[in-house]
Amino acid sequence: MVSISEQLFDALGIMVLGMALVFIFLSFLILAMNLVAKKFAPKPQAVKSTQVAQQEVVNSSVSPLMTAVITAAIHQHRKKVL
Amino acid sequence: MEGLIAFWAESGIANFEGGQLLMMAVGCILLYLAIAKKFEPLLLLPIGFGAILANIPNGGFTDEGGLLYFAYYVGIETGIFPLLIFMGVGALTDFGALIANPKMLLLGAAAQFGIFATLLGAIALNWIPGFDFSMTDAAAIAIIGGADGPTAIFLASKLAPELLGAIAVAAYSYMALVPLIQPPIMRLLTTESERQIKMEQLREVSKTEKIIFPLMVLGLTILFLPAATPLVGMFCLGNLMRESGVVDRLSSTAQNELINIVTIFLGLAVGSKLSAEQFLQMETLGILVLGAVAFSIGTASGVLMAKLMSKLSGGKINPLLGAAGVSAVPMAARVVNKVGLESNNQNFLLMHAMGPNVAGVLGSAVAAGVLLAVLG
Structure with missing residues (x-):
């Protein structure tokens, strides 16, 4: 029969070893993920976003006048709430 | 008359023992919690x-020869049910938030301290007469701190x-009690101004990154921790089926x-272990x-780690995120969101909290692998 304090000592060992292993493993994973991100992450696409913005303007079925009216209404409503 | 006596001798009333009645009451309490309180009903109801x-x-x-005997024998003793569930969880999990911010893995690692500290606690409990936990018992109990049902069942069955x-x-x-247990600890360990920290929006993640991720996790597990490959392997298979986009039928079967x-039979089989003796x-x-x-x-160690990272990053990380490092997907992330909104x-914070949350699933699978490798 192993004494409790000896068992506790073993458990402490497993604790230190376990936490170290978990951290090392996940740190490796972080490194690997950063490497993959360097190669495969989508580039910040300024060109694309302006395209999307333009498309939105073209596709927008709400007329500029209507937009102005809605904006003003929202503005007033916010004022009321405050 | 003899027939009647034989019938009586076989009836439930004549054969009840106190312990059995008590355990039926426990079963009824679990049913009540599942149905009336909606505590993890998917599992507590069958259990x-x-x-x-x-x-x-x-x-x-x-x-x-009985149904529950076979359900346990086939599904849990062999470890198959929890592993199939893990595959489904993999197919349900979107790693996008984590891939966009890999540092969150450190929170998932820190929260596993709960597991290893409990290992110590379980052994220390042996000082009280009436307790006699061996090291393997203590490890199986400690994994509860991973807040991951299938992992806990897998490790306990081994x-x-x-x-x-x-x-x-x-x-x-x-x-199920995460929304009650976590918030007081989170409030205790953080200041009001820390809880108000806003985080930058996460970057976009490409499909290639999402496909490479499960393969990379599997690769690292093969190299460093083969004992965790049953859990991590099935998890990665599920996730690859999801992200590859070419086997939608399989992915949808795995997650539905x-x-x-498997949940029905897992619940029943676990319930069969709730016998009086x-x-x-x-x-x-x-x-x-x-x-x-x-x-x-x-929870506490996750929050403390997040506080440290917050300090080091110059206040860019909200320390509440640390609490999501225990797995309990997606409950812990929702709790973080709620406390942040207060x-x-x-x-x-929900999207940001999903990162450490799924990192916690990986963290507890790795911790389970470590315990299996050392004690199994």
């Missing part, structure tokens, strides 16, 4: 019903099958039909207490 079935005198459900019922019940009950079927012990009480301690320490009603 509660299984507990009732397992304690029917002369029912024979858990004897060799290391301490006789404690499985109590461990599974504790794990799932505390996962298969996981549902195995559950009505001092040890069960100890397991329930240790489980709560494990959860609390895990301090600043414009601060939505």
